[in-house]
Amino acid sequence: MIQGAPLPPHVIDEAVLAALEEDAAHNDVTTAAVLAPGQWGRGAFIAKTAGVIAGLPVAAAAMTALDEDVSFDTLVAEGHQVIAGTTIAEVEGQLAAILACERVALNFLQRLSGIATLTRDFVDAVQDTNAVILDTRKTTPGLRVLERYAVRAGGGRNHRFALADGILIKDNHIEASKQDGTPHLGDIVRQVRKSAPHTLRIEIECTDDEQVAQALEGGADVILLDNMDVEAIRAALRVIDGRAQVEASGGITLANVAEIARTGVDFISIGRLTHSAPALDISLDISTV
Numbered sequence: 001m002i003q004g005a006p007l008p009p010h011v012i013d014e015a016v017l018a019a020l021e022e023d024a025a026h027n028d029v030t031t032a033a034v035l036a037p038g039q040w041g042r043g044a045f046i047a048k049t050a051g052v053i054a055g056l057p058v059a060a061a062a063m064t065a066l067d068e069d070v071s072f073d074t075l076v077a078e079g080h081q082v083i084a085g086t087t088i089a090e091v092e093g094q095l096a097a098i099l100a101c102e103r104v105a106l107n108f109l110q111r112l113s114g115i116a117t118l119t120r121d122f123v124d125a126v127q128d129t130n131a132v133i134l135d136t137r138k139t140t141p142g143l144r145v146l147e148r149y150a151v152r153a154g155g156g157r158n159h160r161f162a163l164a165d166g167i168l169i170k171d172n173h174i175e176a177s178k179q180d181g182t183p184h185l186g187d188i189v190r191q192v193r194k195s196a197p198h199t200l201r202i203e204i205e206c207t208d209d210e211q212v213a214q215a216l217e218g219g220a221d222v223i224l225l226d227n228m229d230v231e232a233i234r235a236a237l238r239v240i241d242g243r244a245q246v247e248a249s250g251g252i253t254l255a256n257v258a259e260i261a262r263t264g265v266d267f268i269s270i271g272r273l274t275h276s277a278p279a280l281d282i283s284l285d286i287s288t289v
Helices: 009-022 029-034 056-064 095-125 144-153 171-176 185-195 209-218 230-240 257-261
Strands: 040-047 071-074 087-094 132-134 167-169 202-206 222-226 245-249 267-269 282-288
Touching: 009 056, 009 095, 009 144, 029 095, 040 095, 056 071, 056 087, 056 095, 087 095, 095 132, 095 144, 095 257, 095 282, 167 185, 171 185, 185 202, 185 209, 202 209, 209 222, 209 230, 222 230, 230 245, 230 257, 257 267
Parallel strands: 132 267, 167 202, 202 222, 222 245, 245 267
Antiparallel strands: 040 087, 040 282, 071 087
């Protein structure tokens, strides 16, 4: 069961149509030259490597966009972990439409499954802790809804979707607030509290214990510990002492995420879930009827 809302149909349609237009799928000169008119066939989407599948509804929309008579049958559930060699979906119809849409369908399916797979690796690494794995806004422009969905398919959760969804005071905000000397983080939090909607929590980035203490003095709801090693995180948690929720971010890898999670942080946000996840190797194998 994937947490959160399903993919909105209009988001899928807009992304697919834009991708098909970019690929000139309506004018596949190779397929038109090779195939006989009306030639019928089948195709199997096969995971060449093990991973978590995400994006089947997007692939289905892509494969049926040019010809509504093309059928697309999913054989595994979204968020399901498969072994190498698993057939995850089958398609049947006029081969001209199938081949014209093949690359777009695979691009979405490979990209989203790759994100889901990497996310699952991080989620599994911290499964014996209370830490929650979060994504960030480091997404492909225009594809944020799809990529955040893939994170959920992998068992992760989403951070704020956009700038309007939460107050996160980062290093450049702190630097920009300088007037006379180094700004006190508590003063920044108090100033923000005066104008912020009462429904929004205030999170602020800290890089050392002094900043953490200042942020707590100002009443921050969430402390973001940025690029701190494990010992520095433990020290910061002693200062925080349960007075705010804690998010760790920066320099998080599969090699250190479990140790960071065991410190007791509430959240671990990882940009590479969406900006650096390798695509899952998936192929479409065609056969004629």
